[in-house]
Amino acid sequence: MRSQKKHLIEYSFIAIYIVGFIYAYSKFTGNYESKLIFSVSLPLFYLLWSIMHHHFEGRLNKAIFTEYLSISIFIFIILFTASNI
């Protein structure tokens, strides 16, 4: 079992990324290309984070990967739709 501290550090990665992402998103969404890049970057980051996190935890399996992949696709589709309307 990994320590609570390590969990906290890994979760703080998400929190820091979200703050940076929202700040950058609000500054650089003037054109379609940047909106598209941002739409891909958030779910991609989450997918990579989940793989690393569960790999280090020793809990990475197909079911968990599929769960994160489907949520990442869901996030991408929402942001992609918002960028295209």
Add this chain to the structure above:
Amino acid sequence: MKDLEKIKHRKKIKHHFLPCPITKKRATLLHHNFFLFYSGIFLFFLLLINASKSLAPGVLGYASDIKVSELLKKTNEYRVKNGKKELVLNEKLSKAAIEKAKFMFQKNFWAHTSPDGTEPWYFVLNQGYDYAYAGENLARNFNSSKEVVNAWVNSSSHRENLISDNYDEIGFGVVDGVLDGYETTLVVQFFGKPRNMSSVSTIEDQERYIMSLNEKSSDANILSNQETNIVYDVSSIFKYLAFSIIGFVAALFFFDIYYSKKHNIDKFTGHTSAHLLMIFAVVLSLLVILKNGQVI
């Protein structure tokens, strides 16, 4: 026997919304195939939007109700509130503002000075407005006149223009067009003080100009979106759809945490709290992406 089937059926429905202590899985509605289904709803929505553009143009759009008379009213209300005199609408400044907005669409830029170096004052002088002082505020993608003026009020540099003592007159250009591939409404606000004070517009001039704007409302290219016959506002529809689905999913995740703790269900799944953090990020992103307009 029937009762047993009923209980089984109820349990099945229950586990659509709540985690199952036996299989140690999440609610069915949180399974990966349902996330693909939710994604499909958004893609279908996007498909409908794109189809409607060609099949029923004008039905969907970005509803905005920006009127020159309201922009003038709100600007002057703010000036009076700050102890400043009201500005009078000037036809030349308004025409200069319309030309500036059209020029931005034509050259596809969004700035005070164009990439080829054309300054805002070129449009003012081009209308024969010989100024002692002039200023410019710009806004895009707003829904209402109130939101435009509020955004200017909330920005210190724009607020300076709004309450400056240097100006006597004002002009507005509200023009629809495509900028950076987006259908949008640009608002240009010009302030001015003529070199020759005897040429300052009167209230009668202002009323006459506003009347002429109303008469021209059938002209598709000029001023306010009053003439745009949008039936449904696409961004509002998307907001309702997105926040309903996201809210539903977030509620299921909260139920998942609560129910799992209550019944001590140790699921072998991903982290619900991480999913909720991401949902929070998506909501913030949508608020940013769908927020009203920009000012410069």
